[in-house]
Amino acid sequence: MSGANVGFIGLGDQGAPMAEALIGAHSLYLWARRPETVQPFAGTEAHVMDTAQDVARKVEVLCLCLPGDEQLISLLFDQGLASELPHGATVINHATGDPNEAEAVAHRLAEYDLNYLDAPVSGGRPGAIARTLTCFIGGDATTLAACEPVLSCYSNAIRLMGSPGAGQMTKLLNNALTVSNLRNVVEVFGLARQAGVDLAALQAALATSSGGSFIVQAVGKYVTPENAEHIAELNRKDVREFAEAMRRQELDPDTIVDWAIAGADGLADLVESIGRRPDLPLGHM
Secondary structure, three states: OOOOEEEEEOOOOOHHHHHHHHEOOEEEEEEOOOHHHHHHHOOOOOEEOOOHHHHHHHOOEEEEOOOOHHHHHHHHHHOOHHHHOOOOOEEEEOOOOOHHHHHHHHHHHHOOOOEEEEOOEEOHHHHHHHOOEEEEEEOOHHHHHHHHHHHOOOEEEEEEEEOOOHHHHHHHHHHHHHHHHHHHHHHHHHHHHHOOOOHHHHHHHHOOOOOOOHHHHHEOOOEOOOOHHHHHHHHHHHHHHHHHHHHHOOOOOHHHHHHHHHHHHOHHHHHHHHOOOOOOOOOOO
8 A cells, every 4th residue: 555545633742743754655634623733734745634524535544543432433433434434445543442442443434344453552752753653453464464554654563463452452451561660660769769879870771781671761761850740640541441441351450550550650759869860871762
């Protein structure tokens, strides 16, 4: 699907650089509820449309990066985008949501002769800008193969995990592990501080050691005193979504949830404790 007509709706902190990565490789069609959201695309090859329905009529692939399932379902079905997309088109959902909802959306779209890829991403805004996101895919291999030229514009790892819902399940598990790792860092760095270890020096040393992790490198570089509380709340939301999904599967997530939430609660203090040391680089994500 090289040089496809691709729509992108959901131009937030992560979605905007993802959409930007498509310019030049594909014909890009955009719509946003707020005009200022599409302003950065003025003067580019992107086509800014008046309505979401106008985008749907033009494209073979529609990428959505919305806040969650409620907005996804509203746009596709309540606002009628599913009926406006051409037969055989593919909807790619990059938001994080409920695995059961992903499966239900796939079935509903099939009634319109539309394909669906459940495709949440990992890497955040930095990964979107660097075009190094990981896409966790739930869908069929044929649809994925057709859409790889689109996904590869902003991803350097595209993992087919199973049928629709499997991508969302993988993302929720990834989020739970990420925030659990944050708790490990909070606990270990707390002990290091009591032992009189220079925390910035410890962080720099761990960045190139077997004890290093995404979290170790992110603290102080991408997570700062200014945004730590906001990121901590996003972490808590991730853990809550994970817990709800596990309970719907009649699984018990409580041990992981209790551990992970305490990690999010300790994030701001961890960032403040480490501080910033420009002479001690944190390495690269």
